[in-house]
Amino acid sequence: MVHTEKEPIVRLTGVTKDFDQSEVLKEINLDIYEGEFLTLLGPSGCGKTTTLRIIAGFESPSRGTVHIGTRDVTDVPPYKREVNTVFQSYALFPHMNVFDNVAFGLVEKKVPKAEIRERVNKMLDLVQLKNFGTRKPNQMSGGQKQRVAIARALVNDPKLLLLDEPLGALDMKLRKQMQLELKHLQQLLGITFIYVTHDQEEALTMSDRIAVMNNGVIEQIGTAKEIYEHPETKFVAGFIGESNIIEASVTAIDKHMVELTAENGVVHTTGDGFVMDEMVYISVRPENTGYSLESVENFRLRGIVKEHIYVGSLVKTSVMLPDGQILKINHHPDKDLLPIGTAVNLYWDMEKAVIMHTTEDTLYDLIEGALLNRPDLAITGQFKNAQKGE
């Protein structure tokens, strides 16, 4: 998708949110484009729901502005925004039947009665609840309630639909089905969806673009493929799918070749922009990692086979490095398995490995990690905050 010439439908500029003196959101800048399915993905407490609530208007940012279209809506109350929300708890009105629930927004807009009936019925049809109009929410299953909540939002023809973990309460099977249904609905109606979830698989399945959030910042934003294949931070690499993450330092630079020394071995690889003695992370997916009895060019990294787990389509092997770190390797079940305890040489596909420069934050993580192994020096939290200039 090329966005450069399009105007964003939502623009967050420097959005910051303070709760009880701590920043839940830090300077969020985000452009969302018309017709796109954007997912805010991250662990609980990362600020994704707060971001959504700020777009909906339920929270106002402590600093920064929110634009919907060309209009600055930072101080506009939610009932005056052309945005609708699907809540995690569905939030269906228990004293109204399904029809009245769905019609609620249209009644507020004073749409003529005949038109309301037509639009509500059409929408109920679309979410496959044609004959459920007279039911009360408490007579419906979770999946059905979810459809009502979606219909109630979509019937208003919003410019923007916000979904706050809408499938969180459903069981696995229904969830997978609803993921596809939602995606198809979005493509059919062409409405911009902003979707909040902590489930990375859900995000990968549905989204045009994913914004991975952690600790109140957007760590990376891009397509599912970009984020999976080229994670830009250690957090993204660890949060999306499985990754082997190895700490190393730059010990030699020769034109494009770099020598990276980890605690357990040495790796030669190509790359630019490195500085001598710099700390880096090497991140590589288990499916791109392998082991061999023979030595492999550019790798001097040895470990011991600890475990094979057969999961049907593949075998998951764990190899332990001398310092105890476990590297995960996924390979085809047809491949001959080496017995447990065999010493092997590790290697990976250079093209598919990502080498990340450590930021200030990750450096503190390193220090913290080291200190955590020394309970006698347990001052890590304060230390980290103090160093950040709190």
Next chain:
Amino acid sequence: MANTQKHSSDRRMVLTFVGPLALWLILFLAFPMIYVILISFMHKGLYGGIEWKFTMENYAGLLDPAYIKVIWKSVILAFNTSVICLLIAYPFSFIISKIDKRYRGICILLIMLPFWINELIRLNGWSNILRDSGILNTLLIRLGIITSPITMMYTDGATLFGMVYAFFPFMVLPLNNSISKMDHNLIEAAYDLGASRLHTFLRIILPLTLPGIFAGTIQVFIPSLGAFYIADVMGGGNSTLLGNLIKDQFLTARNWPSGAAFSVILILFTLIVLKIYSKIGNLDDLAS
């Protein structure tokens, strides 16, 4: 065969659990009630006792315009008490439902706390504050805001104030129950769908808290209809209510049959209110 055995053991279970309760209700509710209804149709004895001869006189006596006025006044006062309690308790309960859960219990406790002290003592306390030479008037005169005391005690207003004060918690508890039970997301959902604050209140919040409003109103209306001590302390001799009439008939006039007739009227009012309530509300909300 096994079936009948099971039935008989079921019956024994029911008797074990329900029996004591039924006995209690018969001894302390049904018998006194029947007795009151019975004597309301009897003649008054010469020296205050009961002469067991049937008469409708006691009920005919109720039609005296002076009595009808008192009954009407009691109903109006009970109604006003309920409305004022509701108007104060509703926003109050809303605020409580919004504060942190940890402090919510403390707030409810603070409302209940004064009610662990005898009500008469508290009402006399108010009398000390509000009477002509009381704390409030003295303070206002000393501050030069007024020159002569404002008469606050021994008026109908004072009785109403005392009633609202006494029955306020009975309004707060069911209201608080029904307001804090309401999912706050529903309010956000209404805003989200374009409903203004007023519409959100009228279309969502009000209908969902209606059970609490009904339950609270009933719980204030019924006791205020019968309360006599509040009118005694706060209204002095100036306000006589249904409750005072009953008390006077029994204790002062020693006319038990007449007092019993007034009591039957009070019970009828209560039953009518409960009947209306069971039509529009849910009786279970009263119990909670």
